[in-house]
Amino acid sequence: MYGVSQVQLSEVPPERWVQLQFSWSGKSFTLDIADSDRIYDLKTTLHNLTKVPPERQKILGLVKGKLPPDQDRIADLRLITGKKFTLVGTPEGDEIKDPSQLEFLPDVVNDLDVDFSEDLTASNAYKNDQRNIRKVKEATEKLEINIIHPLRPGRKLLVLDIDYTILDTKPLTSGSLPPSECARPGLHEFLEAIYPYYDRRSQTSWIWLETKLVELEMIGSHRNYQVSTVLDKKCMFTVFTERDGKPWTHSVKALQIIWNHFPQFNATNTIHVDDLSRNFALNPREGLKIQAFKGAHTPAAMADRELDKLGYYMVHIASVPDFRTLRHKDWKTVVRSLRRS
Ligand SMILES: [Mg+2]
Incomplete structure (x- = not known):
């Protein structure tokens, strides 16, 4: 088991990535996400790009129906590069969190x-x-x-x-x-x-x-x-x-x-x-x-x-x-x- 952690940086097999486009608040954005990522990572990326926290994010047009739970893999969404969606949500203020x-x-x-x-x-x-x-x-x-x-x-x-x-x-x-x-x-x-x-x-x-x-x-x-x-x-x-x-x-x-x-x-x-x-x-x-x-x-x-x-x-x-x-x-x-x- 120790071998795994020693070699993990050099032996990562290539991953499938997709580039998505989304609009939010009248602006266009692109983001890259890997198949091994989770829905959680998608929400985190959106949060970083827009400051809209995950609990306020409404993601429209990415999947049919409701977005799967946070722990689900991006691979399961079967997305292709160029896929477009819309994000709706209010960003958090610039207040300094305690x-x-x-x-x-x-x-x-x-x-x-x-x-x-x-x-x-x-x-x-x-x-x-x-x-x-x-x-x-x-x-x-x-x-x-x-x-x-x-x-x-x-x-x-x-x-x-x-x-x-x-x-x-x-x-x-x-x-x-x-x-x-x-x-x-x-x-x-x-x-x-x-x-x-x-x-x-x-x-x-x-x-x-x-x-x-x-x-x-x-x-x-x-x-x-x-x-x-x-x-x-x-x-x-x-x-x-x-x-x-x-x-x-x-x-x-x-x-x-x-x-x-x-x-x-x-x-x-x-x-x-x-x-x-x-x-x-x-x-x-x-x-x-x-x-x-x-x-x-x-x-x-x-x-x-x-x-x-x-x-x-x-x-x-x-x-x-x-x-x-x-x-x-x-x-x-x-x-x-x-x-x-
Ligand atoms: Mg402790």
Whole structure:
């Protein structure tokens, strides 16, 4: 399975593309779409071109009757180049969206989590999907990496989720608690403990993240660790599958996008810590799921020792030459047995 992700950029077979024409608000547009794309991707393209959000889009004359659901393939529409249609819909204003709300959305809307390390068939179906392969390639090209602190040679890579992994986002967003009180207990001690072995990057909306990290004193502080870079949410994308016979959609974080930028990192030396297993769908073996941190400031949350245990585990495995020999799923059992001995 690791071979797949290593070669995916070079072994993409050619795809069938069609060019469509549409009119909207008295103007003409053209767009290119691939057979492996989904209806969702068509709506996203229309959104990018016109700023009409998907829920307001009325697409007339493209297909007979109603447009199929988001997860359906463009190939099923049997479109030919030159096909014309009309888009009706009001664009969103140029108002700046509250980034915290964007950030917050996925966890609220989609609470279902799935462990793909137990379902490698589903994970491989994602990886071998032409559309997803192309999404990884596009995200690689789009990703601009701002190195805050240089990467150090010979270190391993930690991809660390922010929201509900190292802080409780909700009271921070609403302003009901000061930032320092939203951090998970033991955060700074955890980062100090692992800093000698790992370079870190975090994945969330950029500006919001920088703000959050500054507020948490993780950037620009005199602490004994440095964050290497923060990754824009643009390097997450939406994937489509079925669960219990129903369409299921969620976001993924593809490590391949980072590996393409930093070839010194790969499956042998990368670990991705997140409170949502589904974020590991493309790299299930590299993922370590941590319990979500919510309810900051409640007695239960103040007694949370997850980061303490995680630091113990990560220092323990730091000298393992090939992380593929590990099973992060058992991380808590490993910590328990280490502490007993
Ligand atoms: Mg999270």
